[in-house]
Amino acid sequence: MDTGLRMQRETTGNGAVHAATFAEALAGLDAAEEGLFFFGPRGALREELPFARLAEEAADAAGRLLGLGLAPGDRVGILAETEADFVRAFCGCILARLLPCPMPLPVAFGSRAVYAEQLRRIADVADIRAALAPAEFADWAAEGLADRRLVHLGTLAEVTATPEALPPPPAPGDLAYLQFSSGTTRAPKGIAVTHRALMANLRGMGHDALDVGPQDRGVSWLPLYHDMGLVGSLLMPIAMGMSVDHLATRDFIRRPGLWLELAAARRATISYAPSFGYQLAARRARLSGDADLSAWRVAGIGGDMVRPEALDGFAETFAPAGFRREAFLPSYGLAEATLGLSFSRRDAGWxxxxxxxxxxxxxxxxxxxxxxxxxxxxxxxxxxxxxxxxxxxxxxxxxxxxxxxxxxxxxxxxxxxxxxxxxxxxxxxxxxxxxxxxAKDLVILNGRNIWPQDLEWAVEDAVAGLRSGDVAAFGEMPEQGPEELVLVVRCRPRDPEARAALRAQVEAALAAATGLKARIALSDDGLPRTSSGKLSRARVRDAYRSGGYDG
Incomplete structure (x- = not known):
């Protein structure tokens, strides 16, 4: 782990959080030491982007994008790789009064064809005129967007047009960006966020909920195409003048300990994750004896239903490293509210x-x-x-x-x-x-409301070998008779006897925990998820109806 750039903030360096628009916040950035730091899969620092340089480089990107012939209000798709070029491009669009549209990466989808179709659907909704993609994903982007008449499809560095003068700055009521929903791949919705709404949410989260101050530093592995990663781990820190160390989501999934190693080495005070992230880290991360997580004052939780046992397991595992369970801060939000809506009290745990x-x-x-x-x-x-x-x-x-x-x-x-x-x-x-x-996932059996996650968690906890996200529960209405309960369970064994045993164990665990009976179907592969990593019960249900599972 490269610790040569460890630093502590002494001043915020700007009052960007009080700006009326995000463009005004960018213009107010002047901190030379604070900024965004991007780390590779082995924990080495790859690139740093000080806030003072961000403002300058975003303005340069804005002029070059306008030089392509784009006009204020045009939409620009940006594949949201965890790298400095995404930040330059996003902020450049803001200054040019273009609408950035963060787009997911291929790793969030099961196949190249599915990913290409998702890019096409987003492009159709947004009616994009240009697309920016890292070189490593250029072919993927070209496959999904080849039939569109774009003025540019490639990297930000390949935008070599003669820069044009920037337009007048946006007004608070102008749109800032489009955030695409992750709940379904069939019909992505473009959530239109104004500068006024964005700045209100950044102030509410950064100032009121988290009380970000000069001593704070963030660390994040959240994807930048999702609202929790984009707004919570990128835009809010920029507005608050808070440095953040970023890991790519895929690198965290491969090696969850990187998150905690980076938090310890850089003395991070704020980091957010869904509860499955804490669960994965507790199960697979191993820290050295001198790792110190005592600086971590806000361990935020959001993005999925909170599993108390996941928090307990994380707190117990990393208490020897100085982690305090009081740091847990559950919250609730959604992209339609920019991001955060409600937050627990600081330093009170859950x-x-x-x-x-x-x-x-x-x-x-x-x-x-x-x-x-x-x-x-x-x-x-x-x-x-x-x-x-x-x-x-x-x-x-x-x-x-x-x-x-x-x-x-x-x-x-x-x-x-x-x-x-x-x-x-x-x-x-x-x-x-x-x-x-x-609401769409609620199952009603004989007048009884059933929360599907309760059933899923009960089975996952009771049956050896099942992991978080291995069970999906939903209601199914047969041609005749009342709604019935269906559980689709990931089955790793291929042996018929082992599969039969798993089915029996699931039935017994469900009956013991809830008294319910269900039709059990087995999946040989992992269950479908949204681009943000949540279990997609709708896609599981579709696959079940099309005969995609055993049972």
Whole structure:
């Protein structure tokens, strides 16, 4: 691990978080020591981008992009590799008043053909006029975007057009970028985020929720095409003047210990991950005896349902290295609200909350809404529900999206009277939000509401050999009769007797934990996930219906 550039901040160097637009925040960057640092798969520093240089190089990229013949408002697709060129390109688009559209990397998809189709769908929604891609993914991008009449398809360095003068800076109400949803590969939605919404969310998260100060430093392996990586681990630190050390997501997956080694060596104080990231690190990471995680004051959790046992396991494993379980900070957010909506109290760890109703399972509380934001729980008819009663989560506040890009029907379905229907289910307890699942994933059997993740976790915990993400539960309506429960389980053994034994173990574990019976199907491969790494029950259901699984 290269530790030669370890540093501590003494001043923030800028007041960018108080800017009205992200372009204004970029213009206010002047810290020469603080910035973004990109590390390779073996932990060596590959490139550094000081904030003072970022402002200059983003302006250069902006002029060259405009020199291609692009005009303010045009959309530019950017394959979001974890490297400095992505940051230059994204920020250059901001200064040129172009709309950057972060696009996923091939590693998030099962095949080249599926990835090419996803790029085409994003390009269609955004109607992009140019695309930027790292050299190593140039062929992949060309395959997906070859039929489009783009003014440029290649690396940022290959944009050699004569720079043009930058336009007047954007206004707070202008669009800043498009964030594409990761929940489905069939119909990506372009979430239109204004500068006003972006800066409101960056202030709420950086100042109010996390209290970022001169002593803070971040470390992240989150993908930059996902809102948690883009906004939380890139744009917020830039606005707050906080240095961040970045690892590529694929490098973390291959070697989870890199995350913790980097956090220890660089004295990181803030890092976020989904709970599966903490679980993976606890299972596979091994730290040297002198590794010190005591500086880590905010271990944020977001992006998926929080598994308490994953947090317990991580805290116990790395307590000898100085990690404090009080550092855990569960939160809730979604791209339609730019990113964060509610945050737990700092230095309080995590706590459980239980909804009303006999036998209801407790879930992790995700804290109170950001200042200036409100959360209501409503029934399917839109009526507010009392505290403790689970229903649909609605949100209001300055961080909400303008809408889905060029999709008024979907926008009207999600936004009404300034309130966003998040599509999530949850309840409020003592003013704090707890999430119980996605509305579209809820299974109703004989009038009983079933949270699929409860079933999945129960089976994964009880059956030896199963890992997190190896089970998908969903409801299926047969041609005749009531809805039935289906569990698709990853099966690594090929021996028929071992497969039969696994099926029996799953049935027994489900019955013991819930009293339910289900149709069990076995998958020989890993279950489909979204581009952000979440289990995609919709894609599992589609594959099940098409006969893609045994059973």
């Amino acid at each position: 706590r459980l909350a239980r909804p009303a109703g006999d036998g209801a399972a407790a879930v992790v509380s995700c804290g109170a809404p950001l200042p200036g934001h409100r959360i209501e729980i409503r029934d399917d008819a839109g009526r507010p529900l009392p505290e403790g009663t689970a229903g649909r989560v609605h949100a209001w506040g300055p961080s909400l999206m303008e809408g889905y890009f060029r999709d008024p029907a979907q926008t009207a379905e999600a936004l009404a009277d300034g309130w966003l229907d998040t599509g999530d289910l949850g309840f409020l307890r003592d003013g704090e939000l707890a999430i119980t699942g996605r």
